[in-house]
Every structure is written in C-alpha cells, then in structure tokens.
Amino acid sequence: MAATDEVYLGYTTDEATTPFFREFLDALAEETLMKSVCTECGREYLPPREYCQDDLSKCELKEFKEREAKLYSYTIVDFAPETLSSKAPYVVGIGEFPSGLRLTAHITNLMSVPEVGMDMKLAFDEVDERLVTYKWLV
Amino acid sequence: MMARKVGVVAAGHAKFGKRLDATMRELSAEAYKPIYDAGITQDMIDATVLSYAASQFTGQGAGSALIADYLGLHDKPHLRVESACTTGTASLRAAWGMVSAGLYDTMLVLGVEQMNRVSSAKATEYMSQAGDMRWEYPYGISFPAFYALMASRYMAEYDLPHEVLSKISVKSHHYGAQNPYAHLPRTVTVEEAHNSVPITRPLNLYDCSLISDGAAAVIIAAEEKAKELTDEPMWIKGIGAGASSMMIQDRDSLTSIPGAKTAAKAAYEMAGVGPEDIDMAQVHDCFTIAELIAYEDLGFAEPGEGRELIENKEVYHDGAIPVNCDGGLKSKGHPLGATGVSMVYEIYSQMRGEAKEPSRQIDDVQIGLAHNVGQSGQFVNIFILERGW
Numbered sequence: 245m246a247a248t249d250e251v252y253l254g255y256t257t258d259e260a261t262t263p264f265f266r267e268f269l270d271a272l273a274e275e276t277l278m279k280s281v282c283t284e285c286g287r288e289y290l291p292p293r294e295y296c297q298d299d300l301s302k303c304e305l306k307e308f309k310e311r312e313a314k315l316y317s318y319t320i321v322d323f324a325p326e327t328l329s330s331k332a333p334y335v336v337g338i339g340e341f342p343s344g345l346r347l348t349a350h351i352t353n354l355m356s357v358p359e360v361g362m363d364m365k366l367a368f369d370e371v372d373e374r375l376v377t378y379k380w381l382v
Numbered sequence: 383m384m385a386r387k388v389g390v391v392a393a394g395h396a397k398f399g400k401r402l403d404a405t406m407r408e409l410s411a412e413a414y415k416p417i418y419d420a421g422i423t424q425d426m427i428d429a430t431v432l433s434y435a436a437s438q439f440t441g442q443g444a445g446s447a448l449i450a451d452y453l454g455l456h457d458k459p460h461l462r463v464e465s466a467c468t469t470g471t472a473s474l475r476a477a478w479g480m481v482s483a484g485l486y487d488t489m490l491v492l493g494v495e496q497m498n499r500v501s502s503a504k505a506t507e508y509m510s511q512a513g514d515m516r517w518e519y520p521y522g523i524s525f526p527a528f529y530a531l532m533a534s535r536y537m538a539e540y541d542l543p544h545e546v547l548s549k550i551s552v553k554s555h556h557y558g559a560q561n562p563y564a565h566l567p568r569t570v571t572v573e574e575a576h577n578s579v580p581i582t583r584p585l586n587l588y589d590c591s592l593i594s595d596g597a598a599a600v601i602i603a604a605e606e607k608a609k610e611l612t613d614e615p616m617w618i619k620g621i622g623a624g625a626s627s628m629m630i631q632d633r634d635s636l637t638s639i640p641g642a643k644t645a646a647k648a649a650y651e652m653a654g655v656g657p658e659d660i661d662m663a664q665v666h667d668c669f670t671i672a673e674l675i676a677y678e679d680l681g682f683a684e685p686g687e688g689r690e691l692i693e694n695k696e697v698y699h700d701g702a703i704p705v706n707c708d709g710g711l712k713s714k715g716h717p718l719g720a721t722g723v724s725m726v727y728e729i730y731s732q733m734r735g736e737a738k739e740p741s742r743q744i745d746d747v748q749i750g751l752a753h754n755v756g757q758s759g760q761f762v763n764i765f766i767l768e769r770g771w
Contacts, residue, residue: 265516291516291517316535316631316636317531317532317534317535317538317636318531318534319523319527319530319531319533319534319582319583319584319585320530320580320582320583321522321523321524321527321530321582322579322580322581322582322583323502323503323506323524323526323580323581323582324503324506324522324524325503325506325507325510325522325524326501326503326504326506326507327507327522328522329503331522332522333580334522336521336522336523336527336531338531338630338631346631346632347631348517348518348521348523348629348630348631349521350521357583359538360534360535360538360539361538
C-alpha cells in the first residue's frame, strides 16, 4: 500500500508533497511512526521535521517506538470545519509520552468525556486503501 | 534620530454584524466617514495601512488598493499588513513605526473584514487554515478547538468549573447590549451561557466569539501634527509584540499564551507603567478562556487566580480593572482585521467620555491597554495608550 502525496486524513494539502513527508507516510503505511533527529545536535522532533529548529541542519527519520502516553489536553469538536463536518463529533487529543514528546491526533474509542491525565495508547488506522494514519485509543 | 511621539487623533467605527448590506468597500467607508466628518479629509492624510486578515473570505487579493481607491485616497501610498486576528494592531504598529520614524506625519489605519458571505462551516474552515496545515489542520482542529485545548488543560490544572467561563460571557453580553456597534447586543444569563450548544467541548456557543463583518479606523499623527488636529490626542505610550510556537502541542504550558506575556512585558517597559496603572483594558476574548488567560498574562491576576476578577466583578466598568466594556469579541463581534483597531477605538471613546451609556462608561480613563492575539497566540500586539489632555 503506497501512501498518497495528495490526501491526508481526507484533506487535500500541498504540504503532503515533499519526499521527506512521503517517506514518513510510507512508513505509516507499514504501521511505523517516525520521529526526526537532527544530524548535528541530536534534537528530536515529533511529529518530524526536515530541518532542525536550532541549527537548521538536516534531520533524519528514525522509528519512534513509544506507545503509551498521558492525555495532556483534549477537545470534542461538535461543530467542525466544512471539510470534516460529516465526521463530527470527533475528539482531538494531545498525548504526552514518557520521553516528553507530544503528538496530536484523534481519540477514536471514547465512550465518555475524556479526562486530562488519562492513559492512552498510540495505534494506527487505515483511513482508506491509500492511507494509514495514527490515532489514540484509551 | 529620536523616535517621534505619536498619537491617535480621530477614530471611526462601522456597525459590526452580519452585514449582507455591505462588502468590505462599504464597511471601510462607514468606518472612515466619522473621521472625515470630524474634519480630517483625504488631502490631510499622508499614507495609509488598509488591512484585512483573510483573502479567502472575499477572494480579493491586494485589497489595500481597492480600499484606498474606494475611500478617495488614490494618490496616497498604501499598504496591507496581515497577521490573522492581530491584523488591526499589526497595521497600527506598522503605521506607528513609519510616523515615529518621520516618514509620514499623518496616517489612516483601517481594519476591515467581511466574513459572512460564506457559511459558518466554511468560515471555520478558512480560520482553521491558520493552524499547521500538515500536522493540525488534517485533524480538523478548528480555531475554537485550539482554545478548547487550552480550556481543558486550564480547567484540569486549576480545577476550574465551566460556569466561571459563562460569567465572562454574561459580562460581555451585558456590555454588548449597550453598544450600538455590537453584533449581538443582547444579554444572557449564566444558565443560558452554561447550557448552550457545544461547539468544541469544553467550549460552547456562548464561549465563542462571533463571525462578524465590520471595520474600524483611526488616524495617527506625530506630536506636533497631532496637536494641530485635536486638543484631545491619545498618545501611544507603549507597544509590545510577541509570538508563540506554531503548533500548540509544543508549548510548555497551555494555561497562558507565551507571546502575550512577552508582549505585555515589552509594552509595560516602554510605557514605564505596570498592570496596576491600567485604568481599562480591551483584551482578545475570542473565547471566554482567552479572556481569563489574558487577565493572568497581563498581570492583573496571578496564574490560576484570574477567576476571582470575574467572580468578584472586578472586570466590570466600575471594578478595579474594567475589561471589554464594549461587549468584547464575544458580543461586539470579531471581524478579524477590524478587531484590533476597534479595541483602540473603544479606549479612545472611553477616554473622551463617549461610551454613551453611563452604565458602561468607565470613570476617568487615563491609561488604557489593548491586547490583541492572533491565531492561538502566534501573534500578539499590546498597546498602552495615554490620555493627552
């Protein structure tokens, strides 16, 4: 399954066209989440970025293996932007891993209002035949 | 060369609302007309900054040319400055720089936005595009959702019940109901505000500002010119600007806006005053949680203690630090590019005793503060303004 360079979670964005981002999406298609690490200073980024914020050196993608996180903050989106209107309500959560890195994604299996600090686990989700994304499960 | 002292010498305001009777052309004219009527005609203006935040709403690119032409300012240099919801104060900051440096003596700064030609869902879509287009927008994080992420964190860290946020909404509507320019001039109760429909939980309808059309304008002038134009100038005493990380997840804390604290520190230092010297404040209450956080970022309350200001009504017009006694973005409305200029307009009006309704006129305003935040804090401008008579 090849990751698309045009569609990401149902949204069309020109941001999805670089080789770096395509490599990230291709890894996701194999259910592998990648962080980036600066080749000069070693600073780590999640989600990944191609150039380091500190010294503007190139970063390289490396597998990010942490899966357990705490919910740092959340919102339940009842009134959505037009493109996602059909999916509302949906839940957006910022999860914080033990390493301190954070990741923003949908929480998809909630049965009640989330609580800041609750345990979450990172999982993968096949959006369609062209795309896998990451999500939170509680 | 020393920077020249700069003052606001005139101001105008269009009615905010769902203005399907107007486009940004007519709204701009509506905001400039009171200034023209006060005697500041086109030939007295050296240059302009004429700005709106989002081209998507109208499809108009390079619109300062259109606005300048419409206002009869054909031969005056013009400029558009864009920085999301701080477009208005960014325009004023740019103009202040030009006047204080001696490039021009008198400038018109006009902010405008026409948001209601598209549906609310489409407007929400456009505003969502101010988030990170790769990592946030694809998850449907709308403009209200950014502030809801702050709200849920704040409520958890400080054990804040939602009703406190509802009380901020009640205050905003109390004053908006007395403001002839307000988009939604009616009062609400705490119960109505607390129980209204969810938008981005924990925020609901009455926690959210309005999608509005409107415009506001000010004339600024260098000191000598200002004294020629009016006996009642409002001096720009301090300016601070700040910024925060693009992705909201990357901030150390979601219970304050880092750029606002930076901007406040700079503005207070430049003005030589502190929070205790501020007689009134216009703060960026795009959401009720934003107003609560502003109390703390501006130093009116300690972190986690802003709730006491609203619960004790210290932020009402007769309280210790009146805030948004024009209805704020919540009730007056939030036409993005106009908002910051409208804040300055309100301080100028209050200083002149022109709030019209005695029940919202603040007594003896000598120093006012305008706090304008863009996106979810990526842009912040703070102005400290001083009565000059």
